[in-house]
Amino acid sequence: MKARVHVMLKDGVLDPQGEAVKHALHGMGFDAVGGVRQGKVIELDLAEGTSEADVTEMCEKLLANTVIESYRVELL
Amino acid sequence: MKAAVIVFPGSNCDRDLAEGFRKAGLNVQMVWHKDTALPEGIDIVGIPGGFSFGDYLRCGAIAANSPICHEVKAHAERGGYVLGICNGFQVLTETKILPGALLRNANLKYICRTVGLSVAESQSVFTRGYEAGETIRIPIAHHDGNYTADAATLDMLESEGRVAFRYTDNPNGADRDIAGILSANRRVLGMMPHPERACEPAQGNEDGARLFAHLTDVLAEA
Numbered sequence: 320m321k322a323r324v325h326v327m328l329k330d331g332v333l334d335p336q337g338e339a340v341k342h343a344l345h346g347m348g349f350d351a352v353g354g355v356r357q358g359k360v361i362e363l364d365l366a367e368g369t370s371e372a373d374v375t376e377m378c379e380k381l382l383a384n385t386v387i388e389s390y391r392v393e394l395l
Numbered sequence: 396m397k398a399a400v401i402v403f404p405g406s407n408c409d410r411d412l413a414e415g416f417r418k419a420g421l422n423v424q425m426v427w428h429k430d431t432a433l434p435e436g437i438d439i440v441g442i443p444g445g446f447s448f449g450d451y452l453r454c455g456a457i458a459a460n461s462p463i464c465h466e467v468k469a470h471a472e473r474g475g476y477v478l479g480i481c482n483g484f485q486v487l488t489e490t491k492i493l494p495g496a497l498l499r500n501a502n503l504k505y506i507c508r509t510v511g512l513s514v515a516e517s518q519s520v521f522t523r524g525y526e527a528g529e530t531i532r533i534p535i536a537h538h539d540g541n542y543t544a545d546a547a548t549l550d551m552l553e554s555e556g557r558v559a560f561r562y563t564d565n566p567n568g569a570d571r572d573i574a575g576i577l578s579a580n581r582r583v584l585g586m587m588p589h590p591e592r593a594c595e596p597a598q599g600n601e602d603g604a605r606l607f608a609h610l611t612d613v614l615a616e617a
Contacts, residue, residue, distance in 0.1 A: 333543075335568075381452070
């Protein structure tokens with residue numbers, strides 16, 4: 320089985336990379352872009368039967384820094 | 396007084412930090428990140444700057460979960476002294492020994508130059524060599540030095556006098572110009588600037604030497 324973890328900077332935390340991407344898109348003429356947030360996706364290959372709680376624990380202990388980041392777990 | 400300097404794959408200021416400790420009269424041992432215990436009788440642990448584990452995932456995140464960091468955390472919890480510089484500060488926030496987190500510099504650039512620091516708090520073994528309010532010059536070299544924490548944490552750090560240093564001309568966007576913070580018991584200091592790179596005339600700047608100078612007082616007081 321697989322899990323996909325989406326890690327994003329929390330709302331309100333300045334995301335300078337997202338801002339830089341937004342400026343680039345505006346420079347290319349994509350004026351419809353109101354905001355950009357850049358995060359990361361981590362894919363895990365897991366032993367069958369691994370629970371969502373296990374993946375959540377991995378997020379809390381390593382994959383996300385919950386001071387500044389939020390995360391979402393997707394079991395595939 | 397005995398110091399341990401932790402070495403991770405990617406640490407590159409470990410020998411400079413050891414030299415800073417030695418110049419101040421400490422006996423230094425280097426400790427590999429896979430070690431599961433600190434050497435006997437260590438008084439202070441130094442976590443050096445660099446790029447532990449290539450800054451993969453997040454700066455300091457993988458180092459914070461290495462075997463030796465469990466021991467560093469236990470050392471801090473029983474009242475031991477810890478100094479984390481640059482990547483070491485990132486490790487200290489990732490282990491939650493110190494609050495907050497370090498974000499990418501607001502201008503997205505790696506910054507390597509000497510900056511002005513205002514000494515915000517002189518009441519700690521690390522900062523007693525300085526006058527509160529004094530401005531010193533210390534080099535920085537980082538890409539992720541933008542200190543952040545929620546407003547309640549920042550208020551708490553300020554009201555408890557735990558902001559050790561502030562930038563005089565904030566280079567990285569850090570909340571409230573914070574360059575370094577102390578633990579509640581004032582025995583743990585984390586800071587982004589590199590005092591170990593400003594310790595002797597050959598380095599062109601000795602403002603950092605005073606940060607190390609009073610560490611041996613701790614033994615005299617004990």
